[in-house]
Structures are given as structure tokens and as C-alpha cells.
Amino acid sequence: MARSVIIEDFGGPEKMKLVDREIGDPGAGEIRIRHKACGLNFIDVYQRTGLYPLDLPHALGMEAAGIVEAVGDGVTHLKPGDRAAYAAMPPGAYSDARIMPAAQVCPLPDSISFEEGAAIMLQGMTVEYLFHRVWPLLAGDTVLFHAAAGGVGLMACQWAKSEGIELIGTAGTDEKCKLALENGAAHCINYRAHDFVPEVKKLTDGAGVNVVMDGVGKDTFDGSLDCLKPLGMMISFGNASGPVDPVSLLTLANKGSLKLTRTTLFTFLADHARCQDMAKHLFSKVESGAIKVRIGQRFPIEQIVEAHRALEARQTTGSTVITL
Known part of the structure; x- marks a missing residue:
């Protein structure tokens, strides 16, 4: 029993x-x-x-x-x-x-x-597949990562720093932003005090980021698209605030030929060999x-x-x- x-x-x-x-x-x-x-x-x-x-x-x-x-x-x-x-x-x-x-x-x-x-x-292998298997990142890339002080977020901050990736985080309090910065985020935006879209544009000299990694979902999705560079990649991997509303493909075209994927960890873990490799990397x-x-x-x-x-x-x- x-x-x-x-x-x-x-x-x-x-x-x-x-x-x-x-x-x-x-x-x-x-x-x-x-x-x-x-x-x-x-x-x-x-x-x-x-x-x-x-x-x-x-x-x-x-x-x-x-x-x-x-x-x-x-x-x-x-x-x-x-x-x-x-x-x-x-x-x-x-x-x-x-x-x-x-x-x-x-x-x-x-x-x-x-x-x-x-x-x-779960959190660590999520970061592993986000950084290395969905859209492999390179040193110097910029990433917007929502909920940067959560379990996945803090691992992402550290992982990004270890590989020379500039991670811009968002969090809901100044204390959580401080925690994300202490764990390797290059910047962290208190989304309750500031609209994260203009803040991201300011931090990137108006260019936007290469990739957005969004586990929040409904509340952050539209703004996340506005933070991407042309040809940027939007990775939606969770819906803590609720599921994202349907998206028109023309929206992706009009915002700069953006790419969009909705991923789940368990698709990547389904293959035994890949799962074991991901764990060893973590x-x-x-x-x-x-x-x-x-x-x-x-x-x-x-x-x-x-x-x-x-x-x-x-x-x-x-x-x-x-x-x-």
C-alpha cells in the first residue's frame, strides 16, 4: 500500500x-x-x-x-x-x-x-528543450522570458547566463525581479509597474528580441508578439493565466513574418533516447x-x-x- x-x-x-x-x-x-x-x-x-x-x-x-x-x-x-x-x-x-x-x-x-x-x-528539462530543441539559441541572442522568478524562469535565467544569452525577464514584484537578476537575467521588468512592451523595446534599442518564451499565456501573448524582431520566434509553452485566444496567420505576417509554436515538454520526452539525453544535459x-x-x-x-x-x-x- x-x-x-x-x-x-x-x-x-x-x-x-x-x-x-x-x-x-x-x-x-x-x-x-x-x-x-x-x-x-x-x-x-x-x-x-x-x-x-x-x-x-x-x-x-x-x-x-x-x-x-x-x-x-x-x-x-x-x-x-x-x-x-x-x-x-x-x-x-x-x-x-x-x-x-x-x-x-x-x-x-x-x-x-x-x-x-x-x-x-520538469522545470529543468523544459528549459533544456526551449533553449536547445525548439529553436536552438546562440550566444548573443536576446530572449524575453515571462514569469522569470518562477521555477522554470529561475532555471532559464541561470541557463541563459551560462551560455551568453541575454535574457530579459518579467515578474510581478520588485522582489521577484531582484531574484531573477540575482539568478542571471540581464534585465527584469515589473509588469505590474510597467508595460513590458515599451520596456523591451527600450532595452533592445527598438529592435525587439530574437525569441519570446511564454508560459503565462492569455495575459501576455499579444504583447509578446509585439516584442519580437522581424522573423522572430514566439514559443508558447504554458497558460498560467488561461489559454491563448485563436491567432490569425495574417497577424504573424503583419508583425514581421513571425514564427509561432505551442510546445509541450512531453512531446520531447516521449522518445526514450532523447529523454535520457535531455536529463544528462540538465x-x-x-x-x-x-x-x-x-x-x-x-x-x-x-x-x-x-x-x-x-x-x-x-x-x-x-x-x-x-x-x-
Whole structure:
């Protein structure tokens, strides 16, 4: 038996329940993993509310780290006793232990703690694919990154600095802007005090940026397009403020032959070899010191409702870890 957070209906944080569930043994291509810590991410909110529908009832949580207890037939990259971490489908990471597909579970280096592993997998591999696989960035490129003081944002700030990329961040308070700057952002705009579009134009001498990376969605999308250089790339990868309204292709033409993509991490992680390569790249960044893991807050699993409320209220900074 293991404790697991489930929902039986879509809705607010109060819909989550902590229940005991049987675990069982892994089948072919599966592992059983005993978690030491879990991560909290906005995709968990999207799944809880039904924005990203699940078959109900369903467990929640996309990210965790722990120790492999058993492996099924055909699993060769992991063995019992291995330290491991993942950001992977299907949801179910808010639990003491679980059975899950092995392909997207990655060996965790001894130098990275379980809490760090749980804090970096989804956010860190998101930054890895945004910087290197959607539209590979080069030293000297300029990037506008919204929510720069969040978990993904702070990793993006550090990643950009390590590779000579000029990152302009946005955040909702002066304190969060200061945090983004301390983590490597070249500039950070308090979007509650200033319209970020003219501020970006001012910082780029009117040229705009090469790339926008926008996990906020509805509230920032139109302004983000206005921040791009001609031929620039708009990467929409989240919708914390709500889904983006439909976009006319003529809008992209009129604003300078812009490029637009809506990405998801799990498309990139679906291939086993690519997933493992992404994790190794992320781990190398952490082990080199280029990425310092910032755990802004911890909640015991018994307080998962409070954790979701804090996340949705934008009261968190850095990564949030669920302790077991």
C-alpha cells in the first residue's frame, strides 16, 4: 500500500484527496519506484481543473525522485536500488510509491539530492528543450522570458547566463525581479509597474528580441508578439493565466513574418533516447554549478491543497517540493 493524491472530479484544490492504494509489481517495460520527494508544477493545476482532461478518478503529480524497488521485463537502463528521477506521463507522482513506465525515468547522479531531483526534472528539462530543441539559441541572442522568478524562469535565467544569452525577464514584484537578476537575467521588468512592451523595446534599442518564451499565456501573448524582431520566434509553452485566444496567420505576417509554436515538454520526452539525453544535459548543468537548484518552499503531502493554493496565487518562487 502507498499513499496517493487523487481526484474524482475536476475543480479547485479541495477536490484532491490523499488515499491509500495498492501498488503491485511492475509489468514489462515498467518499474516500481519508492519516492523520496515530489515536485509541484502548473501542469498539475491544469490536470486538476480539467483544462488538460484526465480519465477520472486519477492520481496527480508529474515529477518525483526516489529509489527503484523493482523492474519489469525489458528494462535495461535501471535496476533495483538505483537512484532515479523523472518528469513523465501518466500523472501519479504525488505518492509514496508507484508503478510506472520506465522509459522516461532517468538515473539520478549521487551528487544531486532527491529533493533537488524532484525540483528540477520538469522545470529543468523544459528549459533544456526551449533553449536547445525548439529553436536552438546562440550566444548573443536576446530572449524575453515571462514569469522569470518562477521555477522554470529561475532555471532559464541561470541557463541563459551560462551560455551568453541575454535574457530579459518579467515578474510581478520588485522582489521577484531582484531574484531573477540575482539568478542571471540581464534585465527584469515589473509588469505590474510597467508595460513590458515599451520596456523591451527600450532595452533592445527598438529592435525587439530574437525569441519570446511564454508560459503565462492569455495575459501576455499579444504583447509578446509585439516584442519580437522581424522573423522572430514566439514559443508558447504554458497558460498560467488561461489559454491563448485563436491567432490569425495574417497577424504573424503583419508583425514581421513571425514564427509561432505551442510546445509541450512531453512531446520531447516521449522518445526514450532523447529523454535520457535531455536529463544528462540538465544534470551536467547542475553538477557544473551553472544551475543552482533553488527550492523556494516545501509542503508535506498532507498539505497538498495548501501547496496548490499557493502556486495558483503566485505566492511561490523557485521550485516547490512535496515532502513524504
